[in-house]
Amino acid sequence: MKEQLPSPDFDRSRYERPNLNWECGWACDGCPCRIGPSPTGECRATAECRPVLVKNQGEEKGRWKCTRSKEHGGPCTDGPLPDGGCACPIPKCRPRRSLRNRRGRLCVAVAAITLVMLLIGFCGPWQWRFISAGPVSSQHHGVVFSQLKHAWPGSEGCGACHTAAQVNVSTERGDISKWLRAAFNSRPGPLEPHRLHQVTPGMMTEIDNNCLTCHSGHQFHQPNVTRDHSCSACHREHQGHGRMLPPADAECHSCHGSSSTMEASRRKGEQLPLSAFDFRSTNGATIFHTPRPVNGYTAVFNSFAENHPDFQIHQQKLKDPNSLIFNHALHLGESVNRAGQRLSCADCHAPDASGMHFQPITHAKHCQSCHALQFDARNPQMRIPHGDPANVRSYLRSLPTQYADLARRSGITAQADTEKFVAEQMRHLRERALNGEDLERQIFFAADPSKQLAPGMSVTSAGLSTRAQFAGCAYCHEVKPGGADGLPRVTPVSIPDRWLVRGEFNHAKHVIVSCSECHAAASSRATADIILPTKQSCTECHSPKGGVAQNCSTCHSFHTARGPQARQLIAR
Amino acid sequence: MKGFLRRRLLWSSLLLGASIAAVSAFVLWASTMSRAAFLTGWLLFGVMLLLTSYNWFKKIPYLPLGRSEVWLEFHLYAGVFTGVLFLLHVRGRWPTGWFELVLTLLYAVVMISGVLGIIISRGWPKRLTARGGEVPFERIPLIRRQIREQAEALALNSVAESKSATIAEFYTRRLHAFFRSPRNLLSHLVEIRLPLNSLLNDLNDLNRFLNESERKVAAKLVELVRQKDGLDYQLALQLSLRLWLFIHIPVTYSLMLWAIAHIVLVYGFSAGAR
Numbered sequence: 001m002k003e004q005l006p007s008p009d010f011d012r013s014r015y016e017r018p019n020l021n022w023e024c025g026w027a028c029d030g031c032p033c034r035i036g037p038s039p040t041g042e043c044r045a046t047a048e049c050r051p052v053l054v055k056n057q058g059e060e061k062g063r064w065k066c067t068r069s070k071e072h073g074g075p076c077t078d079g080p081l082p083d084g085g086c087a088c089p090i091p092k093c094r095p096r097r098s099l100r101n102r103r104g105r106l107c108v109a110v111a112a113i114t115l116v117m118l119l120i121g122f123c124g125p126w127q128w129r130f131i132s133a134g135p136v137s138s139q140h141h142g143v144v145f146s147q148l149k150h151a152w153p154g155s156e157g158c159g160a161c162h163t164a165a166q167v168n169v170s171t172e173r174g175d176i177s178k179w180l181r182a183a184f185n186s187r188p189g190p191l192e193p194h195r196l197h198q199v200t201p202g203m204m205t206e207i208d209n210n211c212l213t214c215h216s217g218h219q220f221h222q223p224n225v226t227r228d229h230s231c232s233a234c235h236r237e238h239q240g241h242g243r244m245l246p247p248a249d250a251e252c253h254s255c256h257g258s259s260s261t262m263e264a265s266r267r268k269g270e271q272l273p274l275s276a277f278d279f280r281s282t283n284g285a286t287i288f289h290t291p292r293p294v295n296g297y298t299a300v301f302n303s304f305a306e307n308h309p310d311f312q313i314h315q316q317k318l319k320d321p322n323s324l325i326f327n328h329a330l331h332l333g334e335s336v337n338r339a340g341q342r343l344s345c346a347d348c349h350a351p352d353a354s355g356m357h358f359q360p361i362t363h364a365k366h367c368q369s370c371h372a373l374q375f376d377a378r379n380p381q382m383r384i385p386h387g388d389p390a391n392v393r394s395y396l397r398s399l400p401t402q403y404a405d406l407a408r409r410s411g412i413t414a415q416a417d418t419e420k421f422v423a424e425q426m427r428h429l430r431e432r433a434l435n436g437e438d439l440e441r442q443i444f445f446a447a448d449p450s451k452q453l454a455p456g457m458s459v460t461s462a463g464l465s466t467r468a469q470f471a472g473c474a475y476c477h478e479v480k481p482g483g484a485d486g487l488p489r490v491t492p493v494s495i496p497d498r499w500l501v502r503g504e505f506n507h508a509k510h511v512i513v514s515c516s517e518c519h520a521a522a523s524s525r526a527t528a529d530i531i532l533p534t535k536q537s538c539t540e541c542h543s544p545k546g547g548v549a550q551n552c553s554t555c556h557s558f559h560t561a562r563g564p565q566a567r568q569l570i571a572r
Numbered sequence: 573m574k575g576f577l578r579r580r581l582l583w584s585s586l587l588l589g590a591s592i593a594a595v596s597a598f599v600l601w602a603s604t605m606s607r608a609a610f611l612t613g614w615l616l617f618g619v620m621l622l623l624t625s626y627n628w629f630k631k632i633p634y635l636p637l638g639r640s641e642v643w644l645e646f647h648l649y650a651g652v653f654t655g656v657l658f659l660l661h662v663r664g665r666w667p668t669g670w671f672e673l674v675l676t677l678l679y680a681v682v683m684i685s686g687v688l689g690i691i692i693s694r695g696w697p698k699r700l701t702a703r704g705g706e707v708p709f710e711r712i713p714l715i716r717r718q719i720r721e722q723a724e725a726l727a728l729n730s731v732a733e734s735k736s737a738t739i740a741e742f743y744t745r746r747l748h749a750f751f752r753s754p755r756n757l758l759s760h761l762v763e764i765r766l767p768l769n770s771l772l773n774d775l776n777d778l779n780r781f782l783n784e785s786e787r788k789v790a791a792k793l794v795e796l797v798r799q800k801d802g803l804d805y806q807l808a809l810q811l812s813l814r815l816w817l818f819i820h821i822p823v824t825y826s827l828m829l830w831a832i833a834h835i836v837l838v839y840g841f842s843a844g845a846r
Contacts, residue, residue, distance in 0.1 A: 004704030005802040008715045018710060027710075030717025103818055110822035114829045121671070122833075131837055134668030164840045183839035190839045193614040196607045207842070240668050250602075 021101040025093030034072070037095030045093060047086030048072060051079075122176050128156045128165070136237050137244035148214070161210050161237070202229040202254055221558055223276045224269035224296060226261065234558065246553035253552075257302035269296040279560060280501060286360075288496035288530075290318060297502075304550040305543035310535045311500065319528040323478035323491035328521040328531065338370065345515040355508030361495050373470055375443055378428055381406060384443060389487045392473075396440050400426060444479050444488045446472025499532055503555035513541075583649045591656045598660045612661040613838070617831055619654050623647055624824055651686050658683075675834055678827040685820040692816055696809045699763075705802035709810040716803055720751040723796045730789040739786055739793070742778055746771070747793065751800055760808035768801045 022041045024032035033045040048068050055062030064080035068088070078087040097105070121130035135141070145157060158165035164182035165174060186206075188195035211231040221229070234247035255261045269277075277292050290312050301307040309315060330336060331343050338347065348366045349358045363371070363386045373384045382402065385391045395402065400422050407421040433439035448471055473479050478491040516522060518533035541548040594615075602608040626647045629637050637643070658679060667673045700706055707715055727743035730736070749755075756767040775794055782790055 007706050008799060010711050010715055028713050030714040099814055106818060107822045107825050111825045111829060114826040118833050131671050132669045133672055162841045179840040180836060183836045186839050190835055196610050199607050
């Protein structure tokens with residue numbers, strides 16, 4: 001242990017009062033005067049003592065006597081001056097402020113500097129940048145918004161949302177008094193913090209109303225919502241550059257997690273006609289219409305992984321009403337191949353330009369290469385047109401002309417040879433069909449591949465088919481008699497472009513997952529099967545366990561585009 | 573000591589309880605409450621106001637506001653609690669606007685200076701006691717003068733007594749500046765004794781050139797050097813015990829003014845939005 005230093009010896013009877021504002025200027029030299037400075041900081045030092053006049057009995061003039069205290073050396077040797085003044089004057093000092101006083105002055109100075117900085121910031125040319133809570137998102141910072149800023153001169157666009165930022169036109173500056181008025185006019189105001197808990201979550205505010213001046217046409221969610229929800233509660237601005245952050249789940253759960261709110265929505269929904277809910281603009285796309293559940297979409301939940309309802313398609317075991325007869329399992333099986341390769345999903349389902357969804361399936365693009373409509377086994381070049389049954393009939397009725405055309409294309413130019421060729425082909429056809437009507441009936445209604453009209457189904461040495469059979473239109477389509485002019489009625493094919501219209505799904509973001517992991521196409525044999533994944537399939541990844549986001553905004557959008565602006569909004 | 577430990581346990585429990593309650597309430601209700609940021613903000617401002625008023629409570633001792641010791645303990649633990657409230661208020665997000673950035677920095681300065689103040693207030697007195705030579709701060713110049721006068725007298729007298737100016741020259745060259753004013757304050761703060769040892773080594777080296785009487789003077793000078801060094805140590809630590817408040821208190825007032833402006837801006841511009 002180190003040796004402690006002894007405390008130095010000093011006079012403990014005297015001490016300085018640290019709470020005084022001034023101290024003797026000689027204090028730092030270790031020799032402060034006894035009197036000390038005045039309260040206003042003036043040196044009061046005069047002399048080391050104040051001599052007193054001592055008069056002995058009988059003396060008229062008396063003698064001046066030194067009164068210097070013992071601790072200061074006692075009476076001085078020189079003694080007082082003849083006029084009674086002290087012979088040892090104390091040199092004047094420049095009193096210093098005490099530490100405490102200097103600290104107090106520093107506090108005042110710092111407070112004053114702060115006030116000046118605030119005033120400069122609030123009234124200066126950079127007032128909007130100074131008070132801004134941060135950069136606004138790219139949505140409110142683009143070219144269009146820059147043009148709109150001219151509507152709010154001087155406020156750099158702040159006045160678009162903040163009423164308090166609407167500037168004085170003459171000065172083009174913000175007015176602090178206006179800010180104060182806005183602050184104290186807000187409800188609850190700054191002096192009413194005790195009323196904060198009474199504020200309804202998601203209540204519309206002045207800022208939200210300002211949103212609607214630009215964002216008109218944005219309807220609030222479903223028609224059966226019980227009240228409008230604050231824009232700014234979900235869309236947080238001033239969070240930095242870049243896109244605005246997606247709304248927090250809590251905002252959705254504030255209603256969808258509340259049984260009372262959902263019950264109120266259910267009751268309101270009951271009073272509305274079903275047509276009120278048929279508001280979605282298809283924007284040209286074919287969408288799969290799901291019937292509205294009895295209670296609407298008012299199930300109470302607060303987590304996708306845990307209690308979010310299963311997709312309605314699976315919940316209600318909905319079926320694909322498409323009339324096309326299609327067997328996914330067959331097409332993905334071994335019996336179907338192209339160029340020796342089994343078909344894959346991507347052979348038919350090609351992504352669109354954005355990669356989010358897929359291009360529509362068409363016969364010409366996706367079916368024709370295998371399902372060529374070759375009705376004549378001897379002349380595979382002869383193909384009936386796909387589409388309108390009337391065109392098929394016209395084609396069949398013009399078969400002699402079609403065969404003559406084929407003859408010319410085959411190099412037969414002489415008229416006699418052409419007629420002979422046509423007669424030969426027509427004779428062969430009559431061996432299959434009694435007459436033209438019979439041939440037309442076979443082509444429209446035949447659905448049995450074993451009674452093929454075309455030669456396509458040839459079996460290779462590998463035992464695999466190279467071409468599909470063309471049995472007849474009814475092989476793929478629903479063909480019924482009773483159409484106009486005795487034509488059959490072919491039920492139009494309707495393949496939805498979008499199945500889950502209440503949620504958004506981006507296939508491009510899921511390319512790391514194989515199709516079969518979500519879509520059970522390999523086991524689907526009926527057209528009616530809707531082979532969309534179940535919620536459980538999604539939650540394998542989109543759950544806390546899976547580690548992928550399961551936010552509401554990942555799939556859903558709160559707003560619904562309705563009315564005349566709907567198309568414009570969707571396009572935007 | 574037991575009482576101190578008991579009080580520390582009590583205050584720590586209160587701090588822990590308040591922090592857990594605040595965080596739990598925030599986690600439970602922040603998502604469903606519309607104005608959670610307003611509430612945490614008001615709570616934070618209220619606690620900061622109480623903390624600021626501690627300086628004023630000390631100035632009005634005639635009011636029955638309880639013991640200053642209790643207020644100091646409240647000040648320390650409530651100060652830490654504001655850290656929890658601050659993080660809840662800003663939701664752990666670093667501010668992106670100039671105004672809020674300055675507000676955050678002011679808070680950070682007050683908080684850091686406060687924590688440093690606690691460390692200094694708790695640690696320095698132990699160091700001062702361990703080193704010894706304790707003396708009231710206000711008397712340090714007086715004692716320094718006394719030591720300097722003694723040293724000067726020794727140096728001057730040595731010339732006449734030993735008929736040699738070696739010590740006087742050494743004093744002029746090496747010791748005069750040392751005794752004249754406070755020295756090596758930073759070294760004392762970080763407990764570095766290199767300057768003292770260097771000076772003592774020089775004095776030790778000087779001994780080779782001194783006669784017997786001069787060596788006695790040199791030994792006395794060594795003693796005075798040690799006393800002066802101890803005095804500087806006292807000054808350095810006692811001064812830092814006072815100077816940290818030169819940052820903490822003024823910046824606190826600046827923070828409070830900035831916070832009031834923040835409240836006005838928030839109410840004026842949010843129009844009720846959170």
